[in-house]
Amino acid sequence: MAETQAAKRLREYETIFLVKPDLTDDNVDKLKERVRGIVGREGGKVLRFTVWGKKKTLYPIAKQPRAIYVHASYLGHTRLVAEVERNLRNFDEVTRFLSVKLADEVDPETRPVLEDLKLAGDVEETRPGAAPVERVVAEDLPESADEEATEEA
């Protein structure tokens, strides 16, 4: 069984999950490691985790205006995706997730494991001393859009 699995080609998947915004970096890392553990246990291979950081959602999710986005790309079987999703469903911190198949029949040896990335995410407006210039810009934009809309109407 083990030999056939080694010879088998895996599929490439990506999963994005949204985490509650009040989680600290450490907790996000812990969550990442838990997912990594699941993938490893099910005979998959994690290629890369990317934390996109705290971003503004376009509608409130779990009554929160922001969410931390985590993106994982990995190789594995369908069973693995089902297992990852089942676990994500059980994590209280995870509010949304989406898995997509990227490729069929990938040889796991040809794909290198990449270093985890961490992106900055959106600029926090609630942080004290946040640049007021950005706020002005943000306020200006919708106003001008409104004017255009009224003119058209």
Add this chain to the structure above:
Amino acid sequence: MIGNDRNAPRGGDRDRDRDRGDRDGGGRGGAGGDDEKRGGRGFGRKKVCRFCAEKNAKVDFKDQSTLKYFVTERGKIIPRRISGNCAKHQREIATAIKRARGLAMLPYNAMVG
């Protein structure tokens, strides 16, 4: 003679199909005369599918800035008649937009004003 008779209706069917294609696609080549008859429906400039023109461009539901281009201010998907996408890429775009909506990267319905 018989052979000719058989061919004639086939040709007619083909012409009809072409007409239909023109109505859907809006001013494709080959039937330029028809466009003039219909009161200048074709404006001469043929829209090109972005993703066909650029080989490197791929439809990706994570790419918010590109998807925004195919969505109205209110968050509706722009039809292919206006965006100029080919059928294949319009399908891909539509799926990508729907995926992005689920992750709150695009709105289901944005408030205007």
